Amino acid sequence: MKAFARYWLPPLLWMAVIWTLSSQAGSAQNTSRLFLLLLGWLAPWASPDHVELGHLLVRKLGHVVEYAVLAILWFRALRGERRLAAPASAWMALLVSVAWAVLDELHQSTVPSRTASAADVVIDAVGATLALLTLWLNGARARALSAQAGARGRQERVRP
Numbered sequence: 001m002k003a004f005a006r007y008w009l010p011p012l013l014w015m016a017v018i019w020t021l022s023s024q025a026g027s028a029q030n031t032s033r034l035f036l037l038l039l040g041w042l043a044p045w046a047s048p049d050h051v052e053l054g055h056l057l058v059r060k061l062g063h064v065v066e067y068a069v070l071a072i073l074w075f076r077a078l079r080g081e082r083r084l085a086a087p088a089s090a091w092m093a094l095l096v097s098v099a100w101a102v103l104d105e106l107h108q109s110t111v112p113s114r115t116a117s118a119a120d121v122v123i124d125a126v127g128a129t130l131a132l133l134t135l136w137l138n139g140a141r142a143r144a145l146s147a148q149a150g151a152r153g154r155q156e157r158v159r160p
Helices: 002-021 028-044 048-080 086-108 119-157
Strands: none
Touching: 002 048, 002 086, 028 048, 048 086, 048 119, 086 119
């Protein structure tokens, strides 16, 4: 039960958050109120076209972040609890994330104030991919630093 709570519950809860945001509560009409208030305070000179573009960009960035977090959580669960190799964990995390993006868009097609978009699935996949690439690059960097530290240690032991 501890393993479930530690590894599997976080990605499942995050999927529930994404599903909730795909409902009426996360519609553009509802998010625009807060965005307009915030932008009006931060940039009162912005034209209505700029405000609309800013709102769209923030919403699309939200997709990237949502699915980046989801992919990391699935990677963590698969790598940590299942002890899958990093590449297998990454591919599985990406597959689950993209599958959830497709299901999420299908769900949005049933919500009156929402529409389904293949472009959003692509944006979601980009977010998941960027997160997993970042994990891979950080792992490669850590391995390189560790190898350098090991080589320095061996050189110091050899010196008289």
